[in-house]
Amino acid sequence: MSVLGVDIGGTFIKFVAKSGNDIKKGKIPTEKSFVSITEEIKKLIKNFHPEVLGIGIAGLYDKKTGKLTASPNIRFLEGVELKEIFETEFGIPVVIENDASAAAYGEYVYGAGKNSQILICLTLGTGLGGGTVINGELLSGVSGSAMEIGHTTIDIEGWRCHCGRKGCLEAYVSSYGLERLYFFLTDQKLSSSEIITLANEGKLEAMKAIEDFSHYLSIGLMNILHIFNPDKIVIGGGIPEYYPAVIDLTVSNLKKIAFELPFRDLNISRAKLGEYSGAYGAMALADKKRKE
Ligand SMILES: [Zn+2]
Structure with missing residues (x-):
């Protein structure tokens, strides 16, 4: 078997x-x-x-x-x-x-999303992926393309996304999004892992780029929260793995902008399965x- x-x-x-x-x-x-x-x-x-x-x-x-x-x-x-x-x-x-x-289903069965009623899982990597598990069932969508959270718009005149659209959440909240945010602040081109290393060393500009990243992430999470009213959001990928403080920062940003009721019943944590x-x-x- x-x-x-x-x-x-x-x-x-x-x-x-x-x-x-x-x-x-x-x-x-x-x-x-x-x-x-x-x-x-x-x-x-x-x-x-x-x-x-x-x-x-x-x-x-x-x-x-x-x-x-x-x-x-x-x-x-x-x-x-x-x-x-x-x-x-x-x-x-x-x-x-x-x-x-x-990944969302994996976190539901084996990871940080066990026993949750409405689970949303985001993966912050090269791009920004998302998945939804409701009462133990994966929400795939009719065609299979549900929860393309990375390509929801947060600024219609915003930065260009890899998909070709403007102002997608992924254009800010992904490894290339973080690289752009850092470039915007410093005029320096560094990789996302270099930026994370600098932030962990306490370099202010790198920390500021991650703060900006968290600001956009919290807008994306607010939209998810207001649509799904989930009990659990699990965030995975390299950025939260190597800079875990981004989770608390994002939770406090989200608290400032979200409706109180769905925020009350929400728990956000890092993914467990890496x-x-x-x-x-x-x-x-x-x-x-x-x-x-
Ligand atoms: Zn896009």
């Missing part, structure tokens, strides 16, 4: 395999090609003999056609009919979900499918 979850990224496949109560996880570098990704997954299947394979993948995955319709970070998979090809290649049922939604939340979620979705 074994299931396997994989999180397909631009340069790595992360996996979580479960057999009984035994869980194994790992990370495999891949070449940027469909063949390379398929071969690596085949090896994992040979190792773990799963009954069902769960996949989390960045981008807009169309649940109706089984096709990845848009994926800015994994362009070579755009337009590929993943579900059909994978099921033929691997000979087992495959369940596919957007990576941020898979970079494996998507793979955990993909495995949990495979496990769910196995039991159906």
